[in-house]
Amino acid sequence: MLQERIARSAWYxxxxxxxxATTRTTFPDKAAxxxxxxxxxxxxxxxxxxxxxxxLLNLGIGKGDVVSTLPSPTPEFVSLYLATLQIGAVxxxxxxxxxxxxxSGVLPRNAPKLIVIVHRYGGRDYLQLLCEALPDxxxxxxGRVSSAAVPSLQYMVGVSRTNERDEQFLDFHTLLGQVTSVDHERLDKLRTAGRPDxxxxxCQTSGTTGLSKSALWDHRPPLAAVNFAARSxxxxxxxxxxxxxxxxxxxGLFAINLNLVLSGSTLYLMESFNAETAVQLVDRHRITATSGFEAHWQGMHRVPGFKDYAFTIDKAIVAGDPATIDLVRAMCPAGAxxxxxxxxxxxxxxxxxxxxxxxDAGLNKHTHGRPLPGVQVVIKNPDTGERMRQGAGGEICYRSPFMFRGYLNQPDEAAKAIDTEGYFHSGDYGHLDNGxxxxLGRLGGVVKSGGENVSTTRVSTLLLDVFQNRFDDVKTVGIPDPYWxxxxxxxxxTREGTLLESDAMLREACKGKMASYEIPRNFLTWEGEWPMSPEGKIDFSVLRSVAQSRFSNI
Structure with a gap:
């Protein structure tokens, strides 16, 4: 089934x-x-x-209505995603x-008719949070609610992980239990009427400044991602x-679509990421595939007794730098x-x-692969908009047949980001070399030092090559400096048993191997785990804060 779908471009x-619908009937007895x-x-x-x-239909939710969620990574919200799309809602x-x-800024813009929330998660009460965000x-x-700030809002449903009930909103499992019959003919018609566009x-952006923008996707963007990932x-x-x-x-959406929608494979869920639990699940169930950020991999690798577990992952998508690629290769079986x-x-x-x-191991390690079929990528000067020569650094710009459809109720924001050639300006720094x-990081991670553009991501990568026998990992930041x-x-x-040498000695060792302007002014020892956001990304704001406090008088 999977290969047939890939061959006929079912994603489009x-x-x-x-x-x-086809997957569930093809593998009825298989574990989903x-x-x-x-x-x-x-x-x-x-x-x-x-x-x-x-x-959802009984609540009056229909085609085009927005269902906003505050979701835990649990089966209820997997079912909700698939059900919302099945009836043509968003x-x-x-x-x-x-x-x-x-x-309070995003909900009025997105205009949901229904909000479904996990009641309590990670020590937070989300009903209380919503009441504070929408005081009216x-x-x-x-389960009926109203708000002058969000006139579209009619219902709120809660998912409890501890079987607690709150009379102020509908309980998810009670809502399901109230369904005495399903109008399959109506659902079939709704599926048939649905169009790929x-x-x-x-999808909320995770931009570094300002209120999160609300990007609009049709069915093609997420299906393209899993189609080409499955092929690759x-x-x-x-x-x-x-x-x-x-x-x-x-x-998280990628995991649902890759496994439950496109391929008919089995998806394992955790209520929240825990490195030890993840390693134990891999060992117990002989997990074969996953995707993760750098901190996920580092966390799993540092689990006590990691080498005693059977780490059976042989298909891994890695969001990280070359050092992370090396780490994952070392963790996974040979040939993964x-x-x-x-x-x-x-x-x-x-x-x-x-x-x-x-x-080519070098290409796999040091690049992020080739653009997906149909995706056109160019590198442009972030100041002038002119195209850069091959291999030169600049802003990554792209256009494709499955790009987003704009920002909800923010047409000016999309217009500002797309140039006259139709390329979206990503705000990311990188280079394109032989395809x-x-x-190399956000443009904000490219700092101007001594008049030169310096990618902090590239600096970290180069240092791990120069000091590969002494450095276990490196993270680089730029902080304001009155001279540079x-x-x-x-x-x-540092690697176990290795001490960090002086700045002068380390800078001398870098000469001739790195551009002079890329050599850090200072090196600081970091012990233990990197600061990590709950999404699994390195929290560079913490590192910058530490650096600024250390060098505040310079």
Whole structure:
């Protein structure tokens, strides 16, 4: 089934509900989801999706209505994603890390008719958070709500992980239990009527400044991502995939679509990422595939007794630098497919990806692969907009047949980001060399030091090559400096039994191996784990703060 779908470009011509409908009937008795030791077959998952679809219809949710979620990475929200799309509504995951300012700004713009939240998660009460974000929220009984700030809002549904109930909103499982019959004929008609270019997803950007923008996707962006990932990984229907990511992040959606929609493989869920639990699941269930950020991999590798576990991952998508690629290769069995990527929300999200059959280890390690078929990438001067010569650094710009469809109620924002040639300006720094793309960080991570543009990501990569026998890992930041403009500082985690030498000695060792302007002014020792955001990314703001406090008097 999977190879046939790839061969006929089903990602472009079909929808998520149509593909899932075929998958569930092709593998009715196969395990679709595994969570906390319990299996749910494709037949059971399909039945739950149908019942939940009927429950949404009974609430008056229909085509084009927005269903906003504050989701935990648990089966309820997997079913909700598939059910929302099946009835033609639009799903809109919101970040569990947000506070009241972000929610109060985004919800009126996105205009949800229904909000579904995990009640308590990670020590936070999300009902309380919503009440603080929408102080005019009125509870009208039986889950009905109203808000002058969000006039579209009619219902709120809660998912409890501890079986607690709150009378102010509808309980998810009670809502399901109220469905006594499913109108399958109506659901079939809704699936049939769905078009690949229907808006199905409002994806919140994770931009570094300002309020999160609401990017619009039809069915093609997320399906393109999983189609080309499956092809590049030589994915099969027998894979067992462990999700490491939150479901409000693109990579969580990727896991659902790759496994449950496109390939019919088995998806393993954790309520939240825990490195030791992840390693134990890989060992116990002989997990074959996953995708993760750098901190996910480092966390798993540093689990006590890691070498005593059977780490059976042989297909891995890695969002990280060359050092992370090396780390993952060392963790996985010999011959495992380990591939890097470059992704951005506005392209749904994959832009480039390595190939399983690329035999050049250097390309696999030091680049982020080739642009996906149909994706055109150019590098432009961030100041002038002129195209850069091959291999030269600049802003990564792209256009593709499955790019986002604009920002909801923010047409000017999209217009500002797309130039007269139709290229979206990513705000990312990198270079394109002989068809291979290398991402070197946000333009904000490119600092002007001594009049030269310095990529802090590239500096870290070069240092790991220069000191490969002494440095375990490196992270580099730039902080304001009255003389240099930006002072380049590298935090170093040394290999066991190795001490960090003086700045002068380290700088001398870099001469002739790095451009003079790329050599850090200072090196600082870092012990233990890197500061990590809940999404699994390195929190560079913490490192910059530490650097600034250390060199505040210079």
């Amino acid at each position: 011509n079909e929808t998520v509900p149509k593909l899932f 989801l595994v969570y906390e030791g319990r299996e749910m077959s494709y037949r059971a998952l399909g039945d739950e999706v149908d019942r939940l679809s009927q429950a 799903v809109n995951p919101l970040n569990l890390l947000w506070g009241t300012l972000e929610l 929220l009125v509870f009208n009984g039986q 229907d808006i199905q997803f409002i 990984l030589a994915y099969t229907e027998q894979e067992r995939f462990l999700n490491l990511s939150p479901l409000f992040h693109n990579s 497919t380990v591939t890097g990527l470059y992704a951005q929300t506005e392209n749904g999200p994959l832009i480039s990806l390595g190939d399983h059959d690329c035999m 291979y793309l290398t991402y 403009g930006a002072r380049v500082i590298s935090f170093v985690r």
